[in-house]
Amino acid sequence: MNDRSHTDKALFRLIAEGDEAAFRELFHAYVPQLEPLVMHLTKTASVTEDIIQETFLRVWLNRDKLPAIENPRSWLLRIIFYQSFTWLRRRSVHHKALDAMARGDEEMRSTTEEAVAYAAMLRLVGEAVQQLPSQAKKIYKLSRENGLRIPEIAAQLELSPNTVKNSLVRSLQAIRRHMEAGGYWLPLIVLWML
Known part of the structure; x- marks a missing residue:
């Protein structure tokens, strides 16, 4: 091995x-x-x-x-x-x-409404991510889109793991504020999973 x-x-x-x-x-x-x-x-x-x-x-x-x-x-x-x-x-x-x-149609209408609401929520998350500072945006995308862990992001960007973690926390808080302004209230833990 x-x-x-x-x-x-x-x-x-x-x-x-x-x-x-x-x-x-x-x-x-x-x-x-x-x-x-x-x-x-x-x-x-x-x-x-x-x-x-x-x-x-x-x-x-x-x-x-x-x-x-x-x-x-x-x-x-x-x-x-x-x-x-x-x-x-x-x-x-x-x-x-x-x-x-x-x-049937009744249940489908509910599913469609949920899908539309989910798509709107994802759009708001995307908008919030675009408003992040460039370094924070890069860290967020490496975490969420590339699936990298904090130590991997830190190594790739030559930052300390604490800097990466703090950036992610601040980014998630900014995204949550943007979501709340758009009418969605989400606990930070839900955003962490998105």
């Missing part, structure tokens, strides 16, 4: 330099390990293939960040699980919408 870790770090360094052969080697080393995991979660071969393709596309597109990753296998697994659970969440929402349509 330790040898694999050293090999993966070496491959990550080569991929960061644009080495396509190293990328292919990493791909062929991990696909046999990742396919069963994703297939177990999604139960669909085509979706499994898409998720693996998307994962390795992210590896290639973010190759400049690869040398800083200490545990390549864990990093790849985190991306795979994030992609898989995102797909499962979308599928669940899709099935709920289909179920609501099957139950």
Whole structure:
């Protein structure tokens, strides 16, 4: 396992330099390990293939960040699980919408109203994020959109973890104030999960 870790770090360094052969080697080393995991979660071969393709596309597109990753296998697994659970969440929402349509117009109207309210709430969150100072916006997006943890953001931006944490807390408070001004009252803990 330790040898694999050293090999993966070496491959990550080569991929960061644009080495396509190293990328292919990493791909062929991990696909046999990742396919069963994703297939177990999604139960669909085509979706499994898409998720693996998307994962390795992210590896290639973010190759400049690869040398800083200490545990390549864990990093790849985190991306795979994030992609898989995102797909499962979308599928669940899709099935709920289909179920609501099957139950009838009255329930559908309620579901539609909830979807409109949720979309409006997300729009307000987006507006609030755009109003954040550039550094705070960058930290917020790395946390929420890229799924990075505080220590990872701190390392990437060369900041202290406390600075990152404080920035996130201030950003969430600013977003909450913006939401309240827009007629939505949300506890800070709910915003932390968005």
